[in-house]
Amino acid sequence: MVIERTISLDLSRADLGYEGRVVLHNVNLSIQSGEIVCLLGPNGVGKTTLFKTILGFIKPLAGSIVIDGRNIAQFALKDFARLVAYVPQVHNSPFPYKVRDVVLFGRTVHLGLFASPRQKDRDIANSFLDLLEIQHLAERPFTELSGGERQMVIIARALTQEAKFIILDEPTSNLDYGNQVRVIRKIKALKKQSVGILMATHSPDHAFMIGSKVVVMDKGSLYRYGTPEATLTEETLKKIYGVDVHVFDTPQNGTSPRKICAPVMDL
Amino acid sequence: MKSLSLILICLLILSLVSLFSIGIGRYPVSPGALFSWLSTGHSSDDNLQVILFNIRLPRLIGAIAAGGALAMSGAAYQGMFRNPMVSPDILGVSSGAGFGAALAILLSLPVAGIQLFSFAGGITAVLIAVSISKTIGRSHDSVLVLVLSGIIISSLFGALLSMLKYIADPDDKLPAITYWLMGSLANIRMNDLWIILPVLFAGSIPLMLVSWRLNVLSFGEDEARSLGVNTGWMRVVVILSATLVTACIISVSGIIGWVGLIVPHLARFIAGPNHRLLLPTSFLFGGIFMLVVDDIARSLVSVEIPIGIITAILGAPFFIYFLKRSAKKSW
Numbered sequence: 001m002v003i004e005r006t007i008s009l010d011l012s013r014a015d016l017g018y019e020g021r022v023v024l025h026n027v028n029l030s031i032q033s034g035e036i037v038c039l040l041g042p043n044g045v046g047k048t049t050l051f052k053t054i055l056g057f058i059k060p061l062a063g064s065i066v067i068d069g070r071n072i073a074q075f076a077l078k079d080f081a082r083l084v085a086y087v088p089q090v091h092n093s094p095f096p097y098k099v100r101d102v103v104l105f106g107r108t109v110h111l112g113l114f115a116s117p118r119q120k121d122r123d124i125a126n127s128f129l130d131l132l133e134i135q136h137l138a139e140r141p142f143t144e145l146s147g148g149e150r151q152m153v154i155i156a157r158a159l160t161q162e163a164k165f166i167i168l169d170e171p172t173s174n175l176d177y178g179n180q181v182r183v184i185r186k187i188k189a190l191k192k193q194s195v196g197i198l199m200a201t202h203s204p205d206h207a208f209m210i211g212s213k214v215v216v217m218d219k220g221s222l223y224r225y226g227t228p229e230a231t232l233t234e235e236t237l238k239k240i241y242g243v244d245v246h247v248f249d250t251p252q253n254g255t256s257p258r259k260i261c262a263p264v265m266d267l
Numbered sequence: 268m269k270s271l272s273l274i275l276i277c278l279l280i281l282s283l284v285s286l287f288s289i290g291i292g293r294y295p296v297s298p299g300a301l302f303s304w305l306s307t308g309h310s311s312d313d314n315l316q317v318i319l320f321n322i323r324l325p326r327l328i329g330a331i332a333a334g335g336a337l338a339m340s341g342a343a344y345q346g347m348f349r350n351p352m353v354s355p356d357i358l359g360v361s362s363g364a365g366f367g368a369a370l371a372i373l374l375s376l377p378v379a380g381i382q383l384f385s386f387a388g389g390i391t392a393v394l395i396a397v398s399i400s401k402t403i404g405r406s407h408d409s410v411l412v413l414v415l416s417g418i419i420i421s422s423l424f425g426a427l428l429s430m431l432k433y434i435a436d437p438d439d440k441l442p443a444i445t446y447w448l449m450g451s452l453a454n455i456r457m458n459d460l461w462i463i464l465p466v467l468f469a470g471s472i473p474l475m476l477v478s479w480r481l482n483v484l485s486f487g488e489d490e491a492r493s494l495g496v497n498t499g500w501m502r503v504v505v506i507l508s509a510t511l512v513t514a515c516i517i518s519v520s521g522i523i524g525w526v527g528l529i530v531p532h533l534a535r536f537i538a539g540p541n542h543r544l545l546l547p548t549s550f551l552f553g554g555i556f557m558l559v560v561d562d563i564a565r566s567l568v569s570v571e572i573p574i575g576i577i578t579a580i581l582g583a584p585f586f587i588y589f590l591k592r593s594a595k596k597s598w
């Protein structure tokens with residue numbers, strides 16, 4: 001096992017938004033390869049803007065985004081895709097590609113312009129089907145999978161891309177409870193892959209379950225950054241979501257201890 | 268090697284249909300005479316020699332090339348536009364070509380002039396559609412803007428064509444325009460092939476080269492970019508190639524609809540959606556389909572039926588079948 005050098009993705013003093021409209025002001029954020037950062041914040045706070053900027057779809061209005069010491073504006077599309085992979089929220093293809101092929105699409109960036117995948121690429125794709133335990137889906141049409149299964153396939157595709165960072169946009173949205181837990185468990189297990197993950201979520205519990213870093217966004221800026229326990233306090237949750245929430249320790253009954261959230265229902 | 272055997276089977280069927288097609292026509296060709304012509308390249312019957320080499324063979328090659336290229340560009344367009352309902356003329360190439368040809372007929376230009384005007388008309392229409400989509404800008408869904416621009420241009424050139432038909436001499440020019448718009452492979456000669464075959468190659472090879480990337484493109488703009496595919500560049504290659512091929516075919520055959528829409532569905536049904544296999548399969552299926560349609564066109568009744576009419580009559584029920592199938596499952 002080769003110990004890989006840690007790479008960091010840094011936003012410094014970045015103003016993000018669209019022409020003439022700053023959505024997020026003075027953003028400072030650093031993600032290392034090998035760590036998972038959960039991003040929480042109310043609807044419309046600018047999570048999508050942050051993601052689009054990190055992915056290079058829109059340019060920062062001010063400040064810089066630097067990966068491994070290089071400003072992302074300098075990267076060619078292809079070089080950038082070798083560093084940052086994207087798992088979007090909705091996946092649709094009008095055509096029923098096999099799951100095996102969809103995962104293999106992750107290799108595109110490693111291929112010549114006119115080339116198609118070789119055996120080595122197939123092996124890499126296959127290893128991530130194994131890792132995410134979706135080998136049984138390999139020959140099925142992607143379009144016929146459930147939401148949770150599709151999410152797993154797209155995560156496998158992002159891993160197959162072998163990027164240093166993966167941006168996950170609300171990977172548990174539209175999933176049933178069981179699938180949410182399964183997806184979160186898999187994401188937590190990806191820590192071993194020495195890949196940096198930035199994941200948006202609407203559930204503070206997911207951040208507690210993953211137990212890594214948390215970024216809390218509030219109107220116009222990043223509000224807090226730190227461990228879930230230090231960051232996701234009752235006061236913070238009340239401030240950003242506007243509802244009263246109790247944060248408890250899990251009961252000592254076998255599961256490893258962590259915090260859980262319980263919204264206050266008595267009015 | 269499932270994909271290799273599929274291609275080989277298609278090639279075999281194409282050869283058999285070709286062999287069958289070359290014997291069909293007004294001048295009867297006995298299997299024995301055909302075989303001796305094929306094996307020696309000569310025939311004792313001079314008429315037969317002329318008919319086979321100057322009329323049937325160019326027509327056969329023209330049919331395969333036209334059907335194949337239309338179907339392949341259709342498959343590439345459906346992948347790029349992420350929509351199984353588009354055909355190669357979605358950006359206005361057919362209506363532009365129709366207008367160009369009608370203008371040339373109205374000006375009493377010779378056949379070469381009609382071909383040139385039609386080709387130029389088709390290319391111009393697509394260029395205008397693409398420029399319109401560029402001026403509208405990137406803030407919208409670029410694929411949608413492109414399709415809408417194509418619809419605008421199609422309808423504009425359709426109106427201009429109607430105007431030309433309205434002022435055309437109803438005894439002489441109008442029938443010529445109308446007949447041209449119905450499509451026919453009857454007038455393809457060896458000389459035409461020397462021009463259209465290189466253009467078809469020039470258009471088809473880039474499509475084959477980018478076929479793997481077309482798969483990625485069908486997941487949408489943002490996902491394709493994050494997977495390292497330069498979507499703008501891909502669009503230029505696909506639109507340029509498909510337009511070149513389609514305009515070139517229409518310029519010699521007139522408008523042949525449906526092939527570029529239906530055949531890719533048939534091919535996807537057999538070969539699956541991976542464009543690496545889908546594009547060559549579409550080409551071969553398109554060639555076979557066009558040969559069969561052309562056989563029907565020239566043998567069903569004593570006068571030749573315009574080929575565009577037959578593709579539409581065959582295409583409509585096919586399409587209904589695919590729609591019904593897709594209502595149950597995905598494409």
